[in-house]
Amino acid sequence: MSRGRRNAAAVALALAMAPHPPAGAQADARRSGYEFMGAATQAMQRDDAQNPAMLWVAEGEALWKRREPGVERSCADCHGEARTAMRGVAARYPAIEASSGRPVTLAQRISTCRADRQRGVAYALESEPLVSLEAYIAMQSRGLPLAPPADARLAEARRRGGALFRQRVGALDLACTQCHDELAGRRLGGSPIPQAHPTGYPIYRLEWQAVGTLERRIRGCYTGVRAQPPAIGSAELVDLQVFLAARAAGMIVESPGVRP
Amino acid sequence: MRVLTSSVRRILFALCAATLPTAYAQAPAVAPYAVTGAAIVAPLGGLTGDALRGRAIVVDRQVGMCLLCHPGPFPEERFQGNLAPDLASIGRRLDAGQLRLRIVDSRRVNPETTMPAYHRIDGRMRVAPAWSGRPLLTAQQVEDVVALLATLRD
Numbered sequence: 001m002s003r004g005r006r007n008a009a010a011v012a013l014a015l016a017m018a019p020h021p022p023a024g025a026q027a028d029a030r031r032s033g034y035e036f037m038g039a040a041t042q043a044m045q046r047d048d049a050q051n052p053a054m055l056w057v058a059e060g061e062a063l064w065k066r067r068e069p070g071v072e073r074s075c076a077d078c079h080g081e082a083r084t085a086m087r088g089v090a091a092r093y094p095a096i097e098a099s100s101g102r103p104v105t106l107a108q109r110i111s112t113c114r115a116d117r118q119r120g121v122a123y124a125l126e127s128e129p130l131v132s133l134e135a136y137i138a139m140q141s142r143g144l145p146l147a148p149p150a151d152a153r154l155a156e157a158r159r160r161g162g163a164l165f166r167q168r169v170g171a172l173d174l175a176c177t178q179c180h181d182e183l184a185g186r187r188l189g190g191s192p193i194p195q196a197h198p199t200g201y202p203i204y205r206l207e208w209q210a211v212g213t214l215e216r217r218i219r220g221c222y223t224g225v226r227a228q229p230p231a232i233g234s235a236e237l238v239d240l241q242v243f244l245a246a247r248a249a250g251m252i253v254e255s256p257g258v259r260p
Numbered sequence: 261m262r263v264l265t266s267s268v269r270r271i272l273f274a275l276c277a278a279t280l281p282t283a284y285a286q287a288p289a290v291a292p293y294a295v296t297g298a299a300i301v302a303p304l305g306g307l308t309g310d311a312l313r314g315r316a317i318v319v320d321r322q323v324g325m326c327l328l329c330h331p332g333p334f335p336e337e338r339f340q341g342n343l344a345p346d347l348a349s350i351g352r353r354l355d356a357g358q359l360r361l362r363i364v365d366s367r368r369v370n371p372e373t374t375m376p377a378y379h380r381i382d383g384r385m386r387v388a389p390a391w392s393g394r395p396l397l398t399a400q401q402v403e404d405v406v407a408l409l410a411t412l413r414d
Binding site: 167168169170171172173174178179182183186187188189190193222223226227228 | 321325327328329338339340341342343374376377383384385386387388389390391394396
């Protein structure tokens, strides 16, 4: 028996004799984008007094409570205290919207509430008030594991999103998976490539000097590979987010995050 | 959208050149070439490269983008990538023809590579309008980059 074969046999024997590890105890190689950042940026995220996203959160809290002229009820009038009513909500989005049977993002859900239940004008996606409300609601899930719902329609969306993630696009002809699965941890120019987990959204991005959504971040990567990005709120972008949420299931929500 | 294969394009181009006034007979976006072994032996379009211009292309983050992925002997350039081989001694390891193929279409060497094809426009999906029908580098730029790389000998 060659040395290699002998070693392999010894390892197999040791594994057979060892008690089985408890389920879920295998090393989880998934890492939040937080872990790829420099110490200063990490500190900025950890400390609410330093995290610029808290300005948007404060604005979101005010909007949650405000009964605007012409709008029938505030969010709080229907839902009550966000701290309890919205706990865990962001952790399970995108989710299936009952009326359409289609997956929607948290931002789309908020916008629908505003248009239908509050009889106001729907917030435009990516608008400042909507991003602020999203940041306030997402923060109520801080510390909870991402928990995408089990739903066959979401499974379909996840499959489509996964195909988009593996699709080479743009003049650079690169797929998300090449950078975020195969090359994560390496440096692209000066930036470490993160694994693209949606754990911190919406985020304050130093490059944006503002809080922005996961959709904005993903569109940035499309632009980076010189591809035509999918439109904000498009089915393609929602499918990608369903896929990313499933890929990160169980990882801890850290919203509102800070990223370079 | 699939773009015409280069041989079809060459024929169409020849037809256009024969029938249209010269103003329309511009050089095609992608120069024709022949691959022998793992190399493109003949310079694209019979052009001569210039290593100094090549250097400017390689270090430019918008044009060559090379240092986003590769480290290389360009000490003034901070923030070099580390996901691709070091370019420092590339001119010793590969000859001009091998370098040319790797810049033009590195997928011909490794179909799975992350290295973009710099002088190819077919088979791409969802290309941003500003880049549609246009390769990342022109034939002249490819020759300039090849000339520069050939000088990198440690």
